[in-house]
Amino acid sequence: MNVDEILREALQLYKPSEEEEKYLMEIAEKIIRQAEKYSLNYNNIIRITLEGSLAKKTWIRGREEVDIFIHYDSSTPSGEMEKQIIDLGFRVLRDLDGSPRLMYADHPYVEGEINSVVINIVACYEVTPPNWLSATDRTPHHTKYVVDKMSSQARDHVRLMKAFMTGCGVYGAEIKIKGFSGYLAELLILNYADFTGAIGAISQWRPPIIIDIERHYRSEDEIIKLFPNQPLIVIDPVDKYRNAASAVSEEKLSTLILSSRLFLKSPSIDFFKPIHAAIRTSNIERKIGGRNFVSILFRLSRWKPPDVLWGELRKSEEAIRRSLERLGFKVYRSDSWTDEVETCMIIYEIDKDVLPYVRLHQGPPVYHPNCLDFVEKWMDNPERAAGPWIEDSRLYVLRVEPMRNVKNLLKREIEEGRVSIAKGLIEDVRKGKITTSVYGLLKNKRLAPFILRFINGRLPFI
Amino acid sequence: MNVDEILREALQLYKPSEEEEKYLMEIAEKIIRQAEKYSLNYNNIIRITLEGSLAKKTWIRGREEVDIFIHYDSSTPSGEMEKQIIDLGFRVLRDLDGSPRLMYADHPYVEGEINSVVINIVACYEVTPPNWLSATDRTPHHTKYVVDKMSSQARDHVRLMKAFMTGCGVYGAEIKIKGFSGYLAELLILNYADFTGAIGAISQWRPPIIIDIERHYRSEDEIIKLFPNQPLIVIDPVDKYRNAASAVSEEKLSTLILSSRLFLKSPSIDFFKPIHAAIRTSNIERKIGGRNFVSILFRLSRWKPPDVLWGELRKSEEAIRRSLERLGFKVYRSDSWTDEVETCMIIYEIDKDVLPYVRLHQGPPVYHPNCLDFVEKWMDNPERAAGPWIEDSRLYVLRVEPMRNVKNLLKREIEEGRVSIAKGLIEDVRKGKITTSVYGLLKNKRLAPFILRFINGRLPFI
Numbered sequence: 001m002n003v004d005e006i007l008r009e010a011l012q013l014y015k016p017s018e019e020e021e022k023y024l025m026e027i028a029e030k031i032i033r034q035a036e037k038y039s040l041n042y043n044n045i046i047r048i049t050l051e052g053s054l055a056k057k058t059w060i061r062g063r064e065e066v067d068i069f070i071h072y073d074s075s076t077p078s079g080e081m082e083k084q085i086i087d088l089g090f091r092v093l094r095d096l097d098g099s100p101r102l103m104y105a106d107h108p109y110v111e112g113e114i115n116s117v118v119i120n121i122v123a124c125y126e127v128t129p130p131n132w133l134s135a136t137d138r139t140p141h142h143t144k145y146v147v148d149k150m151s152s153q154a155r156d157h158v159r160l161m162k163a164f165m166t167g168c169g170v171y172g173a174e175i176k177i178k179g180f181s182g183y184l185a186e187l188l189i190l191n192y193a194d195f196t197g198a199i200g201a202i203s204q205w206r207p208p209i210i211i212d213i214e215r216h217y218r219s220e221d222e223i224i225k226l227f228p229n230q231p232l233i234v235i236d237p238v239d240k241y242r243n244a245a246s247a248v249s250e251e252k253l254s255t256l257i258l259s260s261r262l263f264l265k266s267p268s269i270d271f272f273k274p275i276h277a278a279i280r281t282s283n284i285e286r287k288i289g290g291r292n293f294v295s296i297l298f299r300l301s302r303w304k305p306p307d308v309l310w311g312e313l314r315k316s317e318e319a320i321r322r323s324l325e326r327l328g329f330k331v332y333r334s335d336s337w338t339d340e341v342e343t344c345m346i347i348y349e350i351d352k353d354v355l356p357y358v359r360l361h362q363g364p365p366v367y368h369p370n371c372l373d374f375v376e377k378w379m380d381n382p383e384r385a386a387g388p389w390i391e392d393s394r395l396y397v398l399r400v401e402p403m404r405n406v407k408n409l410l411k412r413e414i415e416e417g418r419v420s421i422a423k424g425l426i427e428d429v430r431k432g433k434i435t436t437s438v439y440g441l442l443k444n445k446r447l448a449p450f451i452l453r454f455i456n457g458r459l460p461f462i
Numbered sequence: 463m464n465v466d467e468i469l470r471e472a473l474q475l476y477k478p479s480e481e482e483e484k485y486l487m488e489i490a491e492k493i494i495r496q497a498e499k500y501s502l503n504y505n506n507i508i509r510i511t512l513e514g515s516l517a518k519k520t521w522i523r524g525r526e527e528v529d530i531f532i533h534y535d536s537s538t539p540s541g542e543m544e545k546q547i548i549d550l551g552f553r554v555l556r557d558l559d560g561s562p563r564l565m566y567a568d569h570p571y572v573e574g575e576i577n578s579v580v581i582n583i584v585a586c587y588e589v590t591p592p593n594w595l596s597a598t599d600r601t602p603h604h605t606k607y608v609v610d611k612m613s614s615q616a617r618d619h620v621r622l623m624k625a626f627m628t629g630c631g632v633y634g635a636e637i638k639i640k641g642f643s644g645y646l647a648e649l650l651i652l653n654y655a656d657f658t659g660a661i662g663a664i665s666q667w668r669p670p671i672i673i674d675i676e677r678h679y680r681s682e683d684e685i686i687k688l689f690p691n692q693p694l695i696v697i698d699p700v701d702k703y704r705n706a707a708s709a710v711s712e713e714k715l716s717t718l719i720l721s722s723r724l725f726l727k728s729p730s731i732d733f734f735k736p737i738h739a740a741i742r743t744s745n746i747e748r749k750i751g752g753r754n755f756v757s758i759l760f761r762l763s764r765w766k767p768p769d770v771l772w773g774e775l776r777k778s779e780e781a782i783r784r785s786l787e788r789l790g791f792k793v794y795r796s797d798s799w800t801d802e803v804e805t806c807m808i809i810y811e812i813d814k815d816v817l818p819y820v821r822l823h824q825g826p827p828v829y830h831p832n833c834l835d836f837v838e839k840w841m842d843n844p845e846r847a848a849g850p851w852i853e854d855s856r857l858y859v860l861r862v863e864p865m866r867n868v869k870n871l872l873k874r875e876i877e878e879g880r881v882s883i884a885k886g887l888i889e890d891v892r893k894g895k896i897t898t899s900v901y902g903l904l905k906n907k908r909l910a911p912f913i914l915r916f917i918n919g920r921l922p923f924i
Contacts, residue, residue, distance in 0.1 A: 206829040207855065231855075254855045258828040258837075265834060289862070290819030291847060332822050332860055333851065349848070349860070351820075356813040357752030360794050366720040367668040372727060375720075375924060385753060386811070386919030389795065393669065393693075393716045398794055398811070398919065400751070457848030457860065462837060 003267045007160055007195060010272040014060040014163040015156060024054055027114055028066045034092045035068060035121070042084055044073040046126045051139050053182050056146045058158040063166070065118045069140060071126040074133055081123050082108050089121035103305045106135040130239055141238040146186050153194075160195040160272075161185045167272045168259040168461050170252040175310040178249035180256070187213060187234055187244060203260035207231035207253070216240035259461050271461050287455055288438060294406050295347035295441060296320070298432030304424065306340045312422035313338060316429065317346045319420040323413050324348060328355050329406060333457060337450040344428070345447060347454055353436045355404040358385045363395030371395055407434050465729045469622055469657060472734040476522040476625040477618060486516055489576055490528045496554045497530060497583070504546055506535040508588045513601050515644050518608045520620040525628070527580045531602060533588040536595055543585050544570050551583035565767045568597040592701055603700040608648050615656075622657040622734075623647045629734045630721040630923050632714040637772040640711035642718070649675060649696055649706060665722035669693035669715070678702035721923050733923050749917055750900060756868050757809035757903060758782070760894030766886065768802045774884035775800060778891065779808050781882040785875050786810060790817050791868060795919060799912040806890070807909060809916055815898050817866040820847045825857030833857055869896050 001009070016024075028050045039045040052067035053059035070088065072081050086102060089110025093100035098112030098119055112119040124136040132138060150158070162185050165171035173181035180188075191213050192198035210220045212235040217223050227233045227243050232253050236242040263271050300309070313336040321331050330351035338344040363374040378384050378397045387397030403409055411434055413419050421429050435441065441451045463471070478486075490512045501507040514529035515521035532550065534543050548564060551572025555562035560574030560581055574581040586598040594600060612620070624647050627633035635643035642650075653675050654660035672682050674697040679685050689695045689705050694715050698704040725733050762771075775798040783793050792813040800806040825836040840846050840859045849859030865871055873896055875881050883891050897903065903913045 250854045251852050254828040254852045258833065258852065258857070261828070261834055262837065287847070289847070291860075292818070330818075330822075332820070333848070333853075333858075349820075351818040352814075356754070356792075358794070358811075358813075360792075366716040366723070371720065372723055375724065379924060385749070385751070386795070386917065388924060389919055389921060390713050390716045390720065391795075392712045395720070396795075398753075455848065457851055459851060462841065462850060 006267050006269050009269050010160055010163055011156055014159050016061050024064055027117060031068050031092060034095055038088050038091055044076045046071045046073055051143045055143045058155050058186055060159050060162050067120045070123050072123060074125045074127050085123035105307060138239055142183050145238050149190055154189055157189045157195040158186050161189055161198060163272045168255055170256050173247040175307045178247060179252040180248055184244050199260045199263060202256055203264050205257050213237050292350050292353040293438050294350055294436050295345055296432045296434050297345050298428045300342050301428050309338060312425045313344060316421040316425050323419045327409050335454050353406045355401050358398040359401050361397045361399045365393040407436055410434055468729050468731050471731050472622055472625055473618060477621050478523050486526055489579060493530050493554060496557055500550050500553055506538045508533045508535055513605045517605045520617050520648055522621050522624050529582045532585050534585060536587045536589050547585035567769060600701055604645050607700050611652055616651055619651045619657040620648050623651055623660060625734045630717055632718050635709040637769045640709060641714040642710060646706050661722045661725060664718055665726050667719050675699050754812045754815040755900050756812055756898050757807055758894045758896050759807045760890045762804050763890050771802060774887045775806060778883040778887050785881045789871050797916050815868045817863050820860040821863050823859050823861045827855040869898055872896055
């Protein structure tokens with residue numbers, strides 16, 4: 001297949017049909033009607049609109065979301081607005097059997113689901129740029145900008161871009177992914193005209209990358225000064241002081257660059273529908289071989305929004321990694337997984353699961369007041385394996401490691417509060433189960449796909 | 463015992479009797495007479511003198527040496543002087559059954575042995591300070607300085623200082639020790655008046671330490687600028703541009719500081735006659751436990767002066783240490799041993815003797831031209847355990863370590879010339895035997911004391 005054929009096939013996979021569009025628009029209208037009914041109770045609601053990819057007609061199959069925005073008068077106190085959006089969102093979604101629940105990013109909003117379609121009911125202030133009052137105020141302006149600028153052909157290229165990003169695992173600005181938002185995909189197509197142009201440009205990217213579609217700035221130097229240390233800077237057309245790509249991690253940026261290069265070298269539909277190649281179980285023993293893993297499996301004692309949970313998980317993953325390294329283990333890689341409801345897992349691949357029998361223990365310099373105490377302390381210490389001896393100006397001993405097993409060591413570190421796990425998870429992690437056997441984890445059917453991916457540890461599109 | 467009693471006992475142990483002195487002086491006179499006889503053949507020899515500790519009457523029992531200096535006219539070409547001293551030294555010592563052999567430090571000299579007393583026959587130029595022509599020219603001036611300045615009481619304190627330094631393993635400026643020369647011990651006593659004063663001062667030393675007995679300089683700043691980065695600076699009274707302590711390693715300086723502090727805290731005769739406490743063999747298995755060692759035992763294919771051999775050994779010890787660390791082993795400590803005739807051993811204590819099953823292998827950044835090659839190379843590589851994945855902007859894989867045993871790895875490194883072993887030893891080391899079993903080494907009676915000391919790894923005076 002040549003590139004054109006591949007893109008045609010990808011579009012067939014991801015571009016919604018007219019029926020699908022009609023179906024989603026009907027849901028949206030139903031919600032808006034219901035919301036408008038309730039809004040009559042409040043005199044500070046100015047209007048209610050459909051925003052996001054459905055409004056822009058750039059959504060892809062499998063990622064349908066209906067984003068309904070309630071526009072408030074800018075004089076409304078934020079506390080009052082938050083109270084109202086919760087109240088209103090819950091009423092509307094309950095009426096439509098939408099199983100509403102409270103979510104929060106910068107501010108609370110209400111999420112629901114109608115016939116497997118995700119519904120978000122969000123509050124924003126009606127403002128004129130750049131007088132933003134809350135983080136959501138820009139969204140209607142984003143919608144308007146894209147609707148005004150984008151041809152229907154370009155919208156298909158956005159869909160290809162989103163599908164490609166999904167395939168490469170970089171689509172989504174949420175904490176779990178730290179990748180590219182839908183708006184960012186749209187801006188890239190607006191900037192590079194079409195999918196092939198964008199992929200070609202991305203394959204040549206080398207940070208820092210600067211994109212300023214509306215030419216808000218006169219020079220790149222000016223932009224770099226304003227957004228220092230950011231590898232990808234895409235000036236938001238509706239807000240020159242905002243980098244629309246600030247949520248993109250260096251890892252996900254690199255992943256997109258690499259997949260663009262690989263796609264251009266050997267184009268394939270697989271980039272759009274990656275097979276998370278499960279390792280055959282017959283192979284698994286050879287794959288695991290002499291490798292060492294340690295993991296913590298724990299239950300969530302209470303529900304929290306995915307962005308909050310993932311933030312806590314990544315922070316804890318990092319803290320435990322530092323702790324393992326402090327203990328003397330080399331951490332090759334790590335990852336976290338959660339069903340976002342009740343179970344979490346953090347896993348590490350390490351160089352060994354037992355510490356060496358002895359450890360080098362550095363004492364004070366010989367001219368330090370404490371050095372005689374050090375000598376005295378160690379001479380009759382049963383933990384002394386060798387020493388004290390002098391190297392340069394310091395005393396050293398080799399001490400027998402009293403506890404050597406990673407499982408016990410990590411357990412103690414966590415119990416004694418020496419690991420800076422996210423506060424919201426610390427009690428759950430303490431009750432968790434630490435294990436070094438991946439065979440055991442593979443028996444858990446819900447965990448197995450994640451564990452297999454971790455063992456294989458390669459990018460899905462390779 | 464109080465300090466005075468201890469010092470009295472130490473002096474009894476180390477101060478030679480009048481008979482011993484007479485005996486040594488007779489040997490010295492005999493050599494000088496013989497040398498004078500031969501010197502008549504050469505018209506450029508000005509005089510022949512006894513130098514060193516015997517001339518200064520500061521030698522200690524067990525370290526007797528007779529240093530005979532042949533003074534040459536300063537117009538003698540150094541090649542001519544070298545030829546003559548070898549010729550003359552060999553003749554004199556052969557006549558006296560002194561089994562002469564050629565040695566060299568900066569220049570060649572002749573060493574022999576008469577009734578277990580070491581004899582050195584050395585050439586120097588007769589010059590007036592500071593017009594030195596060779597490294598040995600200062601020695602007669604050192605002798606004269608000490609003889610002029612030192613009372614007979616102070617000479618006993620020098621003996622105590624030398625005995626203490628011997629006990630602590632820091633006596634000797636030779637490469638093997640990198641410690642304190644006899645002349646340096648004398649200067650310390652001249653500076654601090656007596657043994658107790660010197661030990662008291664040394665116990666308070668904190669580098670950089672500056673001693674300028676003859677006040678050649680007006681300020682310490684001036685001295686530090688002239689001798690940068692030297693922890694101990696003792697201005698040579700007969701040569702203001704020379705640091706008489708430049709051969710002292712930081713380790714041996716620290717050892718002397720620590721032993722002074724320990725001696726003042728708990729004075730004991732043991733500091734003057736350290737028992738290199740052999741570990742009882744019954745204890746040895748418990749001592750070795752789960753520790754890991756690797757050693758190379760090799761034979762010398764030809765004799766060389768100890769200073770040359772020790773220089774090569776230490777260089778090789780350091781090179782192999784770096785090599786082990788490059789391979790992935792942590793080196794806790796190392797040491798070398800030689801009988802200075804035919805056998806050498808270099809030994810390391812390491813954290814493990816087998817590498818982990820996998821190793822982290824860093825690839826290029828995703829925007830580097832080579833990164834697609836890296837992906838291709840690793841995808842079908844049987845050594846790939848996991849990856850490629852992306853961290854920050856780089857590719858990584860985990861690769862299976864094809865060879866993991868320290869013995870085989872080190873053998874290969876040496877064979878393939880990747881270890882910068884001293885040239886003079888490289889062939890001998892290649893033929894050497896690498897082993898990880900210290901039990902095996904302990905069966906070798908000549909090695910056992912060294913191996914036991916290494917296993918115990920502590921300062922002899924502790």
